[in-house]
Amino acid sequence: MNMSMNDEYGLPALERLLRCPSPTGYTELAMNLVAEEAARFGYAMERTAKGGGIITIQGTQPGPATLLSAHIDTLGAMVRSVKSGGTLRLTPVGGFMMQSIENEYCLIHTRSGRTYSGTILTSKPSVHVYEDARDFKRDEANYEVRIDEPVRSKEDVAALGISAGDAVSFDPRPVFFPNGFIKSRHLDDKASVAVLLSLLEHFARTGQRPRRTVKLLISNYEEIGHGSSYIPEGVEEMIAVDMGAIGDDLTCTERDVSICAKDSTGPYDWEMTTRLVELAKKNGLSYAVDIYPKYGSDASAALRGGHNIRTALLGPGVHASHGMERTHADALRNTFSLLLAYIK
Template structure:
């Protein structure tokens, strides 16, 4: 659907950046490589990236006025795993990073990242992986204790694995299996929340290309621990309004689709700010952006973390609709670009 702002956003730029983000491993706590990439892309747009002690990134865009500072967040960290132990038969037991159902990673290819920089491929399997061997393979519960990683190296013992340099505490990332299709569909792991990061960069590219400024100063926060609950728990003290950009959940009695901007009125941490949420709804209507207002009962965001961290802020949550969250996710480029368009309308509004 054509809107006043959406056609001005550079879809090709957003698409290219999204693909690069999705194919760069970044499980929570292992975001060094993706932050280097973000630093390069930020510099190309003429902005600077400040790295906080925790590893979050902050990009400041000066505004026309100094009435207030608006914080906007999206998270670069994703679901993943860590080596919990090495078994005597050379298999690896994993512990999850982030909240996902174990069956969503069964059969998935992965990378094990050693502390000295080596990478090894593997596959996540049930400990009873073959129906030709185990009569209860189909019913075997997919839980942490019953899952393991088969390494694609010649290993038959714990000692063989240790000789590769693999150790307890090494990070594990999932193969994203990214597909960006000509018809606009995007299917990949980790659209939560790299789709939103791409939308934010679409916003910044627009400001750079048009030579314009937001009404008020923006501080864009790219967090690296959202999936484990404390991504933006501490934010700059001059922020008074805070918008988390994160994926919109789809399913059950929720209204959003993969083409919509999802506006969350309430999640598991409670209702978001009435005035901010109402303004976002009004702007979505004004800009004729496909959108839905929803409630997420099993969801928390960077805005939730910021509020729980004691920050005295008003907060809201929006994002592109994403199907099968924390699994094999899918969205549409329309939802990503329209999320950027709604955010742009908000920060330009006088």
């Protein structure tokens, strides 16, 4: 069986995903994009009640299905309130450092369907004006959105149709380099979604099928902890495909597939994790096994939801997670090949 990811599909698919806004709570556009990509290869995506997606790849042998999950939702924000001068106060969606979004371009998505451009700034954004601009505390209360419209009051903002509860997405700024590096916001977890879509492309192009039925879960609430509280019936094992962390006390690099043995919720299934390590070795993949004490996944959410399943966690190595992230095409390739080896 050909074990290689088709870069001519997978990398452009990743860019399409990255450019589609999908902060948690505002994911319908991105879910529709995933459904369109799946339909290109003859796969229908079933929608769950809370807006996630399930795609089934029929296996050649009977038996329990394997679930592979990746999440389409990203970090983002919502409008908390409109300030007197016509700027917007934010409330974060997902866990990130507020300073990581300072000076970032953003979009405001209103409930009437209109979209406006803005910039996220502190309320003291210039050293030429504010003596304490450099030392100003970087917390939620001190950030605001400057809307790219002629607004100077709450009334001006209301006339645009912007109000509390509107979604705010951050400009991902994706760049794909000839040397394989990819930098962008939201590689967590759109890099993994692109890998799962590449599996669909692979099976459609080669006519091959997995040994057992595989279900792909595209979750849309992972960043707030309940992306996979529901999983389909007939599943006994689940692999969450999510980014691998990089930094102190970790061996993963931007070119590896990360296999997580334990995160903040505890150890993953011993036998599944061991099998993944053995397959990575057997297939000559660049991989790392690490412990992530500040991390949780869709697999741990499924276990908290009471599902009687075995779980594992793997994914492409991503540097500066929940910030300005970077990975490498090799990490996507290694993740794809390990998943294919597991399900074949």
